[in-house]
Amino acid sequence: xxxxxxxxxxxxxxxxxxxxxxxxxxxxxxxxxxxxxxxxxxxxxxxxxxxxxxxxxxxxxxxxxxxxxxxxxxxxxxxxxxxxxxxxxxxxxxxxxxxxxxxxxxxxxxxxxxxxxxxxxxxxxxxxxxxxxxxxxxxxxxxxxxxxx
Amino acid sequence: xxxxxxxxxxxxxxxxxxxxxxxxxxxxxxxxxxxxxxxxxxxxxxxxxxxxxxxxxxxxxxxxxxxxxxxxxxxxxxxxxxxxxxxxxxxxxxxxxxxxxxxxxxxxxxxxxxxxxxxxxxxxxxxxxxxxxxxxxxxxxxxxxxxxxxxxxxxxxxxxxxxxxxxxxxxxxxxxxxxxxxxxxxxxxxxxxxxxxxxxxxxxxxxxxxxxxxxxxxxxxxxxxxxxxxxxxxxxxxxxxxxxxxxxxxxxxxxxxxxxxxxxxxxxxxxxxxxxxxxxxxxxxxxxxxxxxxxxxxxxxxxxxxxxxxxxxxxxxxxxxxxxxxxxxxxxxxxxx
Amino acid sequence: xxxxxxxxxxxxxxxxxxxxxxxxxxxxxxxxxxxxxxxxxxxxxxxxxxxxxxxxxxxxxxxxxxxxxxxxxxxxxxxxxxxxxxxxxxxxxxxxxxxxxxxxxxxxxxxxxxxxxxxxxxxxxxxxxxxxxxxxxxxxxxxxxxxxxxxxxxxxxxxxxxxxxxxxxxxxxxxxxxxxxxxxxxxxxxxxxxxxxxxxxxxxxxxxxxxxxxxxxxxxxxxxxxxxxxxxxxxxxxxxxxxxxxxxxxxxxxxxxxxxxxxxxxxxxxxxxxx
Numbered sequence: 001x002x003x004x005x006x007x008x009x010x011x012x013x014x015x016x017x018x019x020x021x022x023x024x025x026x027x028x029x030x031x032x033x034x035x036x037x038x039x040x041x042x043x044x045x046x047x048x049x050x051x052x053x054x055x056x057x058x059x060x061x062x063x064x065x066x067x068x069x070x071x072x073x074x075x076x077x078x079x080x081x082x083x084x085x086x087x088x089x090x091x092x093x094x095x096x097x098x099x100x101x102x103x104x105x106x107x108x109x110x111x112x113x114x115x116x117x118x119x120x121x122x123x124x125x126x127x128x129x130x131x132x133x134x135x136x137x138x139x140x141x142x143x144x145x146x147x148x149x
Numbered sequence: 150x151x152x153x154x155x156x157x158x159x160x161x162x163x164x165x166x167x168x169x170x171x172x173x174x175x176x177x178x179x180x181x182x183x184x185x186x187x188x189x190x191x192x193x194x195x196x197x198x199x200x201x202x203x204x205x206x207x208x209x210x211x212x213x214x215x216x217x218x219x220x221x222x223x224x225x226x227x228x229x230x231x232x233x234x235x236x237x238x239x240x241x242x243x244x245x246x247x248x249x250x251x252x253x254x255x256x257x258x259x260x261x262x263x264x265x266x267x268x269x270x271x272x273x274x275x276x277x278x279x280x281x282x283x284x285x286x287x288x289x290x291x292x293x294x295x296x297x298x299x300x301x302x303x304x305x306x307x308x309x310x311x312x313x314x315x316x317x318x319x320x321x322x323x324x325x326x327x328x329x330x331x332x333x334x335x336x337x338x339x340x341x342x343x344x345x346x347x348x349x350x351x352x353x354x355x356x357x358x359x360x361x362x363x364x365x366x367x368x369x370x371x372x373x374x375x376x377x378x379x380x381x382x383x384x385x386x387x388x389x390x391x392x393x394x395x396x397x398x399x400x401x402x403x404x405x406x407x408x409x410x411x412x413x414x415x416x417x418x419x420x421x422x423x424x425x426x427x428x429x430x431x432x433x434x435x436x437x438x439x440x441x442x443x444x445x446x447x448x449x450x451x452x453x454x455x456x457x458x459x460x461x462x463x464x465x466x467x468x469x470x471x472x473x474x475x476x477x478x479x480x481x482x483x484x485x486x
Numbered sequence: 487x488x489x490x491x492x493x494x495x496x497x498x499x500x501x502x503x504x505x506x507x508x509x510x511x512x513x514x515x516x517x518x519x520x521x522x523x524x525x526x527x528x529x530x531x532x533x534x535x536x537x538x539x540x541x542x543x544x545x546x547x548x549x550x551x552x553x554x555x556x557x558x559x560x561x562x563x564x565x566x567x568x569x570x571x572x573x574x575x576x577x578x579x580x581x582x583x584x585x586x587x588x589x590x591x592x593x594x595x596x597x598x599x600x601x602x603x604x605x606x607x608x609x610x611x612x613x614x615x616x617x618x619x620x621x622x623x624x625x626x627x628x629x630x631x632x633x634x635x636x637x638x639x640x641x642x643x644x645x646x647x648x649x650x651x652x653x654x655x656x657x658x659x660x661x662x663x664x665x666x667x668x669x670x671x672x673x674x675x676x677x678x679x680x681x682x683x684x685x686x687x688x689x690x691x692x693x694x695x696x697x698x699x700x701x702x703x704x705x706x707x708x709x710x711x712x713x714x715x716x717x718x719x720x721x722x723x724x725x726x727x728x729x730x731x732x733x734x735x736x737x738x739x740x741x742x743x744x745x746x747x748x749x750x751x752x753x754x755x756x757x758x759x760x761x
Contacts, residue, residue: 091729143687469712
């Protein structure tokens with residue numbers, strides 16, 4: 001019997017809004033899916049596309065990137081820069097065959113604990129439906145085995 | 150009377166070799182690139198190529214190869230050696246220059262330490278070359294004292310028949326003789342004439358070049374700076390070379406586990422000889438290009454008695470800025486003396 | 487007087503008057519249909535320049551050679567519109583000083599070659615031309631074919647192509663926009679991109695390269711032509727160029743005063759995909 005599929009979600013979040021939002025969800029005793037691994041960063045502007053790529057390679061089924069609402073950035077404009085970057089990066093990943101549903105972006109403020117909890121539940125359920133993201137993991141397996149020739 | 154193999158017997162031939170435990174490789178066109186790939190039938194093969202874009206070297210010394218898998222635990226480090234494969238292979242339709250490339254690299258991989266990854270593959274492979282009937286503007290085997298009908302590195306040599314129906318077959322090594330013994334019924338006695346071998350003009354005077362390179366005063370010559378001015382420093386000439394063999398050992402993984410790999414490296418990269426201190430003894434493209442030429446036509450010869458170039462011309466053929474060994478050696482042999 | 491003779495004498499004049507220290511142009515190649523970059527430092531060397539419809543390389547890549555322009559002297563270079571576009575981008579990214587580059591411009595239309603007016607980058611206004619320029623039909627068709635695939639098919643398509651990559655970095659080296667003194671793949675603390683050219687590592691490299699060129703590509707096609715294993719890099723580049731024009735109405739290299747697209751923003755940039 002193989003284990004039932006449990007989605008792994010990696011969330012890259014900014015510390016000022018979304019992380020505080022997640023914190024609020026916790027202190028408000030809101031229950032949400034335990035499938036998410038949160039990586040806290042100073043700002044969404046700090047989120048390099050490499051993080052997303054590496055997360056997918058290392059076994060994430062869905063990656064979430066989340067930060068302050070436009071206008072709310074602690075550093076004034078970090079999230080505006082990030083937004084442009086994501087637009088382009090998302091298009092690039094889609095063009096090279098990574099389903100768009102695997103990379104999610106959101107704005108969650110420090111006051112939106114409920115939104116964070118709901119969103120994680122929704123993403124978890126959706127990922128469950130999509131199934132595991134195996135394309136990169138299979139490539140990873142290939143490099144760990146010796147060629148037969 | 151000689152033995153011939155007819156083209157229409159090739160499917161049976163492949164089947165016979167597969168039955169004898171061989172995987173059969175030949176030039177193929179796949180995803181807009183020509184290279185050596187495994188074939189199941191004659192129609193998979195691309196016979197119309199002067200040369201495949203990729204060399205046969207890829208199958209003996211792959212671009213990246215895992216050597217050791219390791220795991221770092223609290224108490225100990227576990228490691229597992231990835232054994233080199235030893236599957237029996239036939240390489241069919243290799244050009245004489247590519248086969249020579251293998252023979253040129255043999256002493257390098259075996260002089261002080263016998264590289265198992267190379268020799269296991271070498272010992273289990275039979276090279277069936279086809280003598281050229283066509284050459285293009287970049288071919289230069291004759292300039293490095295080889296020829297379109299050289300049998301260096303070959304186990305079996307095929308000469309195309311003039312009528313195009315097949316090949317005259319000749320075993321040139323014991324391994325080749327043994328391979329032909331697996332297909333006796335497919336060979337027939339015949340005296341058809343073979344197709345003419347193309348005339349590949351000599352493009353430079355190799356003796357003069359080697360003499361110039363051997364002279365110490367030329368090492369710092371302005372010549373190197375001028376000739377390499379347009380080199381952009383990519384590695385395509387080295388990676389497509391049938392004899393270039395530099396590699397780099399890299400550990401790939403994280404803090405706790407990983408794989409040690411052997412990857413191709415190229416002397417044209419600016420990091421090639423970069424020291425940890427930040428000092429780089431070859432810190433300009435001209436010194437790197439000089440290294441490539443000196444290695445091939447001076448140092449290698451000094452150590453192993455043979456030049457590390459088989460004249461395939463791929464370096465020039467694929468160069469984005471139209472450089473290559475031919476141009477440099479031509480320029481050296483035309484230098485005023 | 488043909489354009490070749492005109493530019494030969496102009497290059498010679500620039501060199502003999504001492505206005506420029508170097509002219510980068512084309513010379514004969516190793517076969518009849520090849521042209522190779524040629525560097526002239528004296529008026530005599532300038533007589534070797536060749537200029538015809540086979541001169542398709544983007545020579546602006548040599549302008550960012552380490553140390554070339556650090557002495558403040560000028561360099562002249564033969565450029566097609568895509569090369570001029572590259573120079574615009576390099577100036578907007580503060581990699582070149584406009585007055586250090588003398589442009590000997592030319593355009594190729596099928597087998598016809600014509601000289602372009604102007605010598606300083608400010609003499610050329612490419613905006614209209616770039617925006618109205620449609621890529622060659624084969625690129626459009628190929629790109630469309632990929633867009634129509636489902637994600638799994640697209641992944642297989644690129645897997646087949648990227649698995650061929652040998653990481654020779656010819657695409658990077660010929661690109662005028664890849665001027666980083668230390669490329670992200672050559673950085674090993676941390677090692678974001680594996681140096682091994684297995685398919686996974688090749689995906690990393692090719693995705694990073696495409697991303698770093700998004701909104702900066704001059705569409706000269708140098709990477710695509712340089713690739714020794716024929717990966718259709720033109721397609722990713724085209725797709726990225728399309729994205730920035732569709733999403734941000736930004737066209738790289740229109741002029742030399744634009745702000746780089748990923749280093750700027752508008753408050754009302756589209757965000758349809760954000761939850």
